[in-house]
Amino acid sequence: MPSTGTPPDWAEVDIAVPRRSVRLPGISMAGFRRRVPGAADIAMVAHPSVSLLVDLTEGAGLVYETHDRRERGTVVIGLFPGELRVAGSGPAIECLQIRLSPPVAAKVLGASTGFSGTVVSLEDVWGRDAERVEGRLRAAVTWDERFTIAWGILGRRLDSRPPVDPEVAYAWRRMHTSRGRIRVDGLADEVGWSRKRLWSRFGAQLGTTPKRAARLVRFDHAAHLLAAGRAPADVAADSGYVDQSHLHREVKAITGAAPAAVAAAPWLAIDDVAWPDRLPGTCARPER
Missing domain, CATH: 2.60.120.10 (Jelly Rolls)
Known part of the structure; x- marks a missing residue:
């Protein structure tokens, strides 16, 4: 980009x-x-x-x-x-x-x-x-x-307006607080739903799948590490990618740019000033 x-x-x-x-x-x-x-x-x-x-x-x-x-x-x-x-x-x-x-x-x-x-x-x-x-x-x-x-x-x-299901909200918070490094298949067990039901309700209410949502959260964490000057190989390891090539493919797929271009993106340079609280602090278990 x-x-x-x-x-x-x-x-x-x-x-x-x-x-x-x-x-x-x-x-x-x-x-x-x-x-x-x-x-x-x-x-x-x-x-x-x-x-x-x-x-x-x-x-x-x-x-x-x-x-x-x-x-x-x-x-x-x-x-x-x-x-x-x-x-x-x-x-x-x-x-x-x-x-x-x-x-x-x-x-x-x-x-x-x-x-x-x-x-x-x-x-x-x-x-x-x-x-x-x-x-x-x-x-x-x-x-x-x-x-x-x-x-x-x-x-x-x-x-x-009515809220989304507490199970859906909980699944999103878990993805966010884990920086996308969570087994999304295990989320269904955590909320007491079947995998099919979680995928269906999550998609209907948030407009994407749990897997894609976790993918975007993980990318966001990696992008900010790149913007902070971390080496791509270190960012890949810290963010849960298989290797640097995996990170490169994900960044390219999401932004259309290579990691070096994302690292220099002016939009990321102001995040710590404009958005000092990027991650929520707690993640409560949903009531059932």
Whole structure:
């Protein structure tokens, strides 16, 4: 996923994060504002979350491109989006990015199966509510105000919609806390379901299979190790790949790029600033 445009200089980007006291489980967000006028073109790296990008840029706004789709404005980015670029220009490029764990995304976005491998307009998901949400966020003066508005909207949706099965939510947490290094066949035993039932319910509610979900979580861990400067052979061993060739194939399959290109991806360079809590701390057993 090598960048062919002008990647942002992160020294020229203001990054805002909400206070810990107002966060909700399974949801994290960050605000980005590039102060320097001009164009930017950057490759986004797949992440084990469903992302909601609220475009707050004045003028033409942001454009998102995959191999077969082009969207503009505020979008929902699903799991496994493939090669994805985001571009924009203007006096100041500004957006709010919200990461939703798949169980939370199934509630907040009101769709259980449609977000794996897709980039869709938020209007296609929320209808007129999308325009109202974007308008309220644009009218806010500070990032704290925007975060408060976003938390309120997401919290109301969480309260008003049924959750995914606790067994499905538990399976996802186990994958995440283990960094994808878990025998997915054993998850069915842990939750007291048959393998067939877990695969069916997981796919129906989260839009992907347990195996693919664990694969994406493992890739995310490896990608951040690569970005931190670790040697590919060491990353492969630490992340549970058979060898360096296995890591190379997985990175290429998920991003379209070699590990060296992913290691240099600007998108990963700001994760520790914008997303200080990438992994949940606990994993409770589901009630049955």
